[in-house]
Amino acid sequence: MALAIRDVSEHDLDAVLALNNAGGQSIIALDAVQLRYFFERADYFRVAEIDGHLAGFLIGLREGGDYQSPNYRWFGERYPSFLYIDRIVVANAYRRHGLGRIFYCDVTSYAEVRVPQLTCEVFLEPRDDVIVLFHGTYGFQEVGQQRMGPKGRQVSLLAKELPSYAYVRETWLAHGGLPDVPWLAERLHSTPTSDPRRVAGERHA
Template sequence: MLLRPARRADLPRIVELNDAASPAVPVTAPSDMEALLELSSLALVVVGPDDVVHGFVVAVDPGSDYASENYRFFEDRGTPHVYVDRIVVDGAARGSGVGRRLYDAVFDRARSTGRDEVTCEVNLEPPNPDSLAFHERLGFARVAEQSTKGGSVRVALLAARV
């Protein structure tokens, strides 16, 4: 599997993977996903030998004009961080190291840009216990919880030291 920057041609597959992972991540229109990729400081995909995308990550550096409630929480904390907005791995590739490889790249980005933490959120309601366990194995700890999307989603806000 190859890790590389996301390309415009990857957008349909990224949206497909993203939407298949709902409700762990919100269903996102292609135009909104394209805007998120453009706003991001890091957008990577993992592809197989057939060049099919098996996973992706989208991360945002501090100081962005990103309106996400969860990103804003971490911005308000004032700790230099790289925020992971999305990480999605194709169900068939789970357990193969794709998620860890994507996170290794995010931690490398944080290290190279002098950030202290990698931050993200994981749904508590609707529940996403597999993602919580995965993040705990990577060293993430819960720093807070908050309700988002008008109270329809409750998340654990997580941070891991770089």
């Protein structure tokens, strides 16, 4: 089995959309316009490809964006710098094979050289103890709860401290940015951005 984790490409979007909307009640449905927003704006948007087939994806956004998710905004009101995991989806055929942990290892590797916090939420209605346990064993702690709108579901808001960040900040980010090597590169966006953090790897509060 050949596994590749790579940045999403435009030709993946139809398959990503279909996979997202087959994800069940734990994943909020998307339309093509919403997915295009992530394609153009997400700081982290990678897919898993197994033997040439799309097996899953994960989307993450840095602080300071115009994303209107109430959970993203909750973190934005409380944390000056973070990467927010908006969603992770794994195809049914590839579940229970550790792909979620592989994605979380990859997104942690991306985040820990850029931000001090990795954040996300899990639904409490309905509660999925497997998902709650997964995040707890991966170092996330609950930092709050909220309801997603007057008739929305209750969520647990989670954050994970990234202890490597302080070392990276003092060693590289405060002195010109991350080294220019492929594994530290930002993903290429389909629209230009003037956000300096994408160039220097740091946003100073």
